[in-house]
Amino acid sequence: MAPNLLAPDWLAEPADANALSPALWSRTVHREGADLVVGGVTAASLAERFGTPLYVVDEQDVRDRAAEVHAAFLAAFERVGSRAKVYYAGKAFLSIEVARWMAEAGLNIDVCSGGELAVALAAGVDPARLGFHGNNKSLAEIDRAVAAGVGAIIIDSVQEIDRVAEASARHGRTQRVRLRVNSGVHAHTHAFLATAHEDQKFGIGLADAPAAVERIRGAGSLEFLGLHCHIGSQIFGADGFAESAARLLAVHQQLLAAGDVPELNLGGGFGIAYTTADDPSPIGELATRIAQTVADGCAELGIPVPVVAFEPGRTIIGAAGLTLYTVGTTKDVEVSIGDDGETAVRRYVSIDGGMSDNARTALYGADYSARIADRLSDAPPALVRVAGKHCESGDIVVDADYLPGDVAPGDLLAVPATGAYCWSLSSNYNYVGRPAVVAVRDGEARVIVRGETEADLLARDTAYQPVPTVEGVNA
Template sequence: MSETDNPAVGAPAAGAPTAGALTVGGPTPGGSSAAALEENLWPATARLDRDGVLRVGGVRVDELAAEFGTPAFVLDEADFRARCAAWRRAFSDCDVYYAGKAFLCRAVARWVDEEGLNLDVCTGGELAVARSVGFPAGRLLFHGNNKSVAELRAAVAYGVGRIVVDSFAEIDRLAAVAAEAGVRQRVLVRVTPGVEAHTHSYVSTGQEDQKFGFSLAGGAAAEAVERVLAAGSLELVGLHAHIGSQIFDTAGFGLAAHRMVGLLARVRDTHDLELPELDLGGGLGIAYTSEDAPLEVADVAERLTAVVGKECAAAGLAVPRLGVEPGRAVVGPTTVTLYEVGTVKELPGLRTFVSVDGGMSDNIRTALYDARYTARLVSRAGSAAAHVVTLVGRHCESGDVVAHDVPLPDDVRPGDLVAVPASGAYHRSMASNYNHVTRPPVVAVRDGAARLIVRRETEEDLLRLDIDPADQAGAAVAP
C-alpha cells in the first residue's frame, strides 16, 4: 500500500492554528504588549515591556542576565506544566510518556510526575535522574537500541514498568537479567513499520534502513514477538513504533497505525494472544520560525485514536491502550536561550555577522540538521530599521551558526541581549564542552520569580575530570 492510498488520519488544516488553542507549537501570548512577538514561537507568558525588554514568567530578561549570566536557558515553568496537562487531557484514556531525551533534570522529572504524565528514559543516566526524585517506577518506559547489562539490571531492580526491546541480543540479555532477579519483566517490541516521516534523515526512524527496532516487512518483528513469548522471564504487553521527529503531518502516523494493527492481528492469529498496548511514539513538530504550522494537541489525539479504533474494528481486535511520547512538543516552546552580543562584523556586499557568547556548544541543531531559528533583540527597543544578519557563536568553526537570516535592528551592538525561542528541546540535553566552554544554566521562571534548576558549569567542573599525571602518586613527571 502506498502513502497515497493509506487510511491516514489526515493532514493538518491549511493556515495557522486556531487562535488561543493549545498547539504543539504553543499558545499565542495574549495582550497588546505581546503583539510584536511572533505567534506560536515564544513561551506562553512571554511579553514585551514598553521599553522593548522581554519578560518570561513575569521576570525581565535583563534582570535574569544580571543575576545568572549569559548564555542561559530560560524555561517558563507554567507553560511546561500547562502543556503536560493539555497532553494528559487530550489523551485521557492513553499513556502519555514525556520523552526525557528532549530535556531532563530533577525539577522537570518532578513536574512531569506532578502533572500526571509518565516518563520515557533511554539511558542509565536518564534513569538515574528519575530514580533520584523517586519517580514512580511503574510509570517509566525504558528505550534504547543498545542497553547495557548494567542498565538493564538497574531498570529491573528499580521496577521499571516497560522496557522496549530493540534487538534479538537484547531480548536474550534482558531475559537473563530478569531471570537472575527473579521477576517477570514487562516489555514492548519496537517495530520499524517502513513509514517515511518526511523529516530530516537524522531524525527519521520509521523506515527500514535505520538502527532502531525490528523490521516489519522483513519478518524480524514477528520473530521478536516469538522470542519474547518463549522467554519465561519476559511478559509481552504490546508493540512500539516511532517514525521520526519534527513532523507536521499526521498521515505517517495513520500508515504506521495501519501496519502496527496488522501485526497485532497476526500475533492474535498466530499465538492466540491479543496484546493490550500499542505505543505510536512521539515526533510531533513545533514552531521554530513563523513559517512552521504545528498541530493542535487535541486534534492530534482525536485523529490518532480514531484511526486506531477504525483499524482495530476492521481487524476484529479490541482497541489496545494507546501510548504516545511527546518530548519536544512539551518542552520545546517553553524555553528561550538568552545571549549577549559580543561583536558585530559587517562584510560590505556580503553579510553581517552578529556574534554571541554561546553557539554550537549550546545549540548543535543548526550545524547538525541545518535547523532554522529566529531571534530578536530583547534588552531594548530597536531604534533602527531591521537588517538581515547571520547570528553566530563564539566557537572556532565556520559552521558555528546559531540562526541564519535573522532580522535584527541596524543598530544592534555589543552588550545587547538577543533571545532565540523554541530552545527547550535538545539544546541543553545535547550541549557540549567544545573549546572547553562551560554549559549554560537552566533558569525556571514563574509568577515573577526565577530559580536555577540546572546551574552553570564552572571551569572547576571541567578540570575535575581532567587528571594531571603530576597529581598521581608514583606518576613519572617529565624533567
C-alpha cells in the first residue's frame, strides 16, 4: 500500500499500529494481552475508575529518573574534581507529592512563582533547597521568598537587585543570589549562533554582567553565588551547553578577580522522545561531556572548577506521564495535494479532551504519538490526526500518527510523554474542567491532584446561585 501523502517525512508507517516504542513510554508500560498496563494497573481500569481525560504519572519511573539524573551529574563532576547541584524544574509539573519525590531523591527544586513556592513549602521541602526564578517577581513574592529562607534567588534584572537587597535587609538576612545572563547561544539552531544583544525577556546581556555583579556585591544583604544561563528547551545533545559554558566561564574568570564565584548554573532543557523520530542523548552521556567541557575550559583559564548546577524537569517527568482519552467521533477528510487534483485522506479522531489539557501542540507545534490502550487490532494502519473537543480549529493533540484503521468511538487512547508541560499549561477553555492526576505504582492508583468539576468552575462565578434542592434532589 502506498504511503499516505499527508504523512510528515519523519513519520514511518508501522508494521504494527499496536506496537509500543519503549523510548516514548514510562518504563513500566507494556501490554498484557490487549490491555496497556502502567505501574501494574491497566489503562482500562484507570479510565473506568477515574474517567477520561486523565493524566497518569508512573511514580516509580519518576523516582527512578530523578535519582538517575542526580547520580549522573554528581558522578560526572566528581570525576573532574568538583560537585554538581541538581534542581528539579517545577514548572514542568509540580504538586505536593511530586515535590516530595524530588526531595527524597536528593534534588533541589526550582520554582518561579509564589504559587510554586507555596507548593514546595507545603510539601515540607527545606527552603534552603529552593531556587526562585522569574523575570518579574512581585515585591510580595520576593519578600515571601526571603522570609522563608529560600536558598537562592535568581536575579533577572538590574532593578531586581535593589528589591531583593531591601527585602533581605528588612528581614535581617543575607540572601544568596545568582545572576541570570544570556550567553547568546541558541540551542534550537545547529550553529549555536551568538548575538550581541539577546531579544528576550529573561536575564541581562553577558557583557553587562560585571557591572551588575559589582552592584550585587556592594549590597550588604546579598551574597553572590554565580552566573545562571538557560539556552532553550528540548535539547538532544551537549554542544549547546558546551558552547554556552565556554562563554560563561570567560566572564566567570573576570568576576573571580574581585571576589568568590563558587557556582555556575547552566540551566536545563534536556530533551525527551515524543515520537519515534526523536533521539535524545542519554543523560549520563550529556553529564559526562558537559563536565569535561567545563573542566577543560577552567584548565585553559587557570581557574578552579566551580560547583555546577542544572535544572532538569522534562527529562525527569516527561516520559513518566501519559494521558488517557476516550474517542468520541471519527471522520475521513479528503485533502487536495498540490495543483494537479491529487488527493489523500486524513482521518480525524476526536477525543474528550484537547488543548485545555495539552496546549503544547497548539502553542509550539509539538508532535505527539498515540496508541489504542484497551484492545488490539489487525486492521491496516491509517494516518490519523487526534483532535480535541474545543471550539478551535487548532485544537490538535496528535498532529500525525498511525492507528489501526478500525479506530472507533469508544476506544481508549493513550498519548505518551505528557508528564511535562501538559497539566502545568492546562486551562478551562470552553469551561472544561482540568483532569485529575493519578499516580500509579505497584498495582495501586491514587489521585494526587483532584480533577475539576462543573461545580468547581461555577463556584468561582460570583453571580452563581446553586439550584435549590428538595430532599437532596435538584428541583
